[in-house]
Amino acid sequence: MKIRGMIRPLSAACLLAAFAAVPPAGFAATLVGNPQAGKSKVYTCHGCHGIPGYENAYPNYHVPRIVGQNEQYLVNALHEYQSGDRSHPTMAAQADSLSDQDIADIAAYLASFAKKP
Numbered sequence: 283m284k285i286r287g288m289i290r291p292l293s294a295a296c297l298l299a300a301f302a303a304v305p306p307a308g309f310a311a312t313l314v315g316n317p318q319a320g321k322s323k324v325y326t327c328h329g330c331h332g333i334p335g336y337e338n339a340y341p342n343y344h345v346p347r348i349v350g351q352n353e354q355y356l357v358n359a360l361h362e363y364q365s366g367d368r369s370h371p372t373m374a375a376q377a378d379s380l381s382d383q384d385i386a387d388i389a390a391y392l393a394s395f396a397k398k399p
């Protein structure tokens with residue numbers, strides 16, 4: 283009987299298939315942002331980024347305007363602060379507290395302002 287010898291390659295193939303099904307960490311492209319959920323999540327961003335009103339609450343240092351920014355740009359930026367590709371201690375601390383879904387929701391909410399006149 284050759285069944286014994288066949289079990290191993292088969293289970294190895296199953297294992298590979300299982301790993302292939304797991305999306306790589308940080309892959310957020312499939313997440314759909316919910317602007318309504320994002321609205322409550324940007325509460326902590328108000329102090330520095332001044333949403334809404336586009337006013338900078340702290341004029342003594344530069345804070346980029348994020349409201350109305352491109353959705354994918356915001357998602358990328360927040361992931362880059364998380365991963366360290368962008369180094370900024372304050373924003374890294376902010377981004378670290380966000381889940382991928384939070385980031386998607388926040389980006390959807392902020393980007394929604396760009397579509398309005």
Ligand code: HEC
Nearest residue numbers: 324326327330344345346348356359360370372373376388
């Ligand atoms: C304590 C002040 C502070 C808070 C709170 C804060 N930010 Fe920031 N944020 C900054 C500063 C300063 C920068 C510019 C950092 C740099 O130069 O990389 C920045 C940059 C960013 C950028 C990049 C913008 C660009 O044009 O590249 C995004 C996106 C962003 N913040 C999103 C958020 C979100 C979302 C929140 C709330 C979860 C938040 N920030 C809370 C201070 C803050």
